[in-house]
Amino acid sequence: EVQLVESGGGLVKPGGSLRLSCVVSGFSVSGNYISWVRQAPGKGLEWVSIIYGGSSTYYADSVQGRFTISSHTSDNTLDLQMNSLRPDDTAVYYCATQIEANDALDAWGQGTMVTVSS
Amino acid sequence: EVVLTQSPATLSLSPGERATLSCRASQRVTSNLAWYQQKPGQPPRLLIYDSSIRAAGIPSRFSGSGSGTDFTLTISSLEPEDFAVYYCQQRSNWPSYTFGQGTKLEIK
Numbered sequence: 747e748v749q750l751v752e753s754g755g756g757l758v759k760p761g762g763s764l765r766l767s768c769v770v771s772g773f774s775v776s777g778n779y780i781s782w783v784r785q786a787p788g789k790g791l792e793w794v795s796i797i798y799g800g801s802s803t804y805y806a807d808s809v810q811g812r813f814t815i816s817s818h819t820s821d822n823t824l825d826l827q828m829n830s831l832r833p834d835d836t837a838v839y840y841c842a843t844q845i846e847a848n849d850a851l852d853a854w855g856q857g858t859m860v861t862v863s864s
Numbered sequence: 865e866v867v868l869t870q871s872p873a874t875l876s877l878s879p880g881e882r883a884t885l886s887c888r889a890s891q892r893v894t895s896n897l898a899w900y901q902q903k904p905g906q907p908p909r910l911l912i913y914d915s916s917i918r919a920a921g922i923p924s925r926f927s928g929s930g931s932g933t934d935f936t937l938t939i940s941s942l943e944p945e946d947f948a949v950y951y952c953q954q955r956s957n958w959p960s961y962t963f964g965q966g967t968k969l970e971i972k
Contacts, residue, residue, distance in 0.1 A: 749882065779959065781961065790951065790963060790964070790966045791900075791902075791951055791953075791963040791966075792962050792963070792966050793961040793962065793963065796959050796960065798959065804959050804960060806960065821960070840908075841901040841909075842906050846919075846920065846959075847898070847910055847914075847919055848896065848908055848913055848914050848951065849896060849898065849913065849914075849954075849955040850898035850913035850914075850919075850955075851898075851900075851908070851910060851953075851961065852910040852913070852919055852920070854907035854908060854909075855907065856906075856907060857907055
């Protein structure tokens with residue numbers, strides 16, 4: 747069974763850092779395209795970052811240079827290191843992947859809340 | 865960059881009625897379109913991918929159609945559990961994903 751479980755969210759001050767983790771099961775982090783998608787309170791979905799092939803990464807312009815995605819085959823986890831956080835980074839962060847669907851995300855975690863506020 | 869515009873922003877219907885949700889791309893979409901359903905406090909659930917293929921476990925009352933710049937999600941007969949927010953998504957700017965702003969389907 748495919749599962750994704752996020753952790754690491756919390757309250758952080760503007761300019762601070764936070765590291766999110768996503769533990770996956772049922773598939774390998776090195777063999778799938780895995781994304782972080784966020785949703786600000788009351789707002790829509792925004793794709794944030796993707797990792798594939800274990801090391802190829804890509805970021806939305808809004809987080810480029812501040813966020814770093816990485817994967818770890820030793821424990822089949824995915825991380826999102828978030829630096830220089832801003833209030834508009836406040837959101838629920840989901841990790842998600844495509845298992846069977848073409849160019850769509852058919853497996854999602856439950857999400858972890860990040861609040862950036864002084 | 866392709867922008868997806870969904871309409872209407874809010875759709876008010878009654879159970880048993882037919883729902884038609886629209887997603888228009890700012891330019892021709894080179895990859896296929898997906899649709900998601902999201903209920904409060906839950907992650908999105910994939911309904912349709914490749915414009916018209918139902919994801920695993922999705923009831924047959926959900927169908928997708930369209931190509932190019934205009935796409936439609938149809939729910940043939942609304943059930944109480946279908947009232948939620950719906951998002952379209954495409955991947956023309958590979959490897960990123962682009963989402964529409966959402967349509968809220970509410971009970972009339």
